[in-house]
Amino acid sequence: MAKAPKPGEYQAKLRIKKGDEVMVIAGKDAGKRGKILHAFPKVNKVVVEGVNMIIRHQKARQSGRTGRSGVQQMQEGGRIEKPAPLFVPKVMLICPNCGKPTRVGYGFREGAEKLSARKYRVCKHPECLKPID
Numbered sequence: 091m092a093k094a095p096k097p098g099e100y101q102a103k104l105r106i107k108k109g110d111e112v113m114v115i116a117g118k119d120a121g122k123r124g125k126i127l128h129a130f131p132k133v134n135k136v137v138v139e140g141v142n143m144i145i146r147h148q149k150a151r152q153s154g155r156t157g158r159s160g161v162q163q164m165q166e167g168g169r170i171e172k173p174a175p176l177f178v179p180k181v182m183l184i185c186p187n188c189g190k191p192t193r194v195g196y197g198f199r200e201g202a203e204k205l206s207a208r209k210y211r212v213c214k215h216p217e218c219l220k221p222i223d
């Protein structure tokens with residue numbers, strides 16, 4: 091039986107984080123690469139630059155400034171394209187050492203007081219196996 095982490099102890103976390111470059115491996119954007127802009131560990135989702143784009147329509151609104159004619163100026167509404175969160179299992183980390191999409195393993199180093207500081211990520215590609223962080 092797996093031991094439940096005590097409060098304050100290192101808990102399961104996403105294996106990928108903000109700033110990582112990832113490749114999409116499933117869905118309509120499969121094969122695309124991009125940087126992680128946001129990570130949402132609680133829902134196991136990430137936002138990847140240029141991936142899973144959705145179009146938001148923005149309504150025209152008053153800018154608050156008054157034009158020369160005395161009529162309030164309107165700020166133009168429009169379509170805003172932005173990336174929507176996608177599930178972490180749909181992406182794979184691109185290893186900065188070997189440049190290949192890879193699964194992520196963990197290694198441990200001695201010395202640090204906190205368990206989270208001892209843990210580091212490792213590329214699982216058999217020809218690489220280098221630390222990622």
Ligand SMILES: [Zn+2]
Binds near residue numbers: 186190213214219
């Ligand atoms: Zn690697």
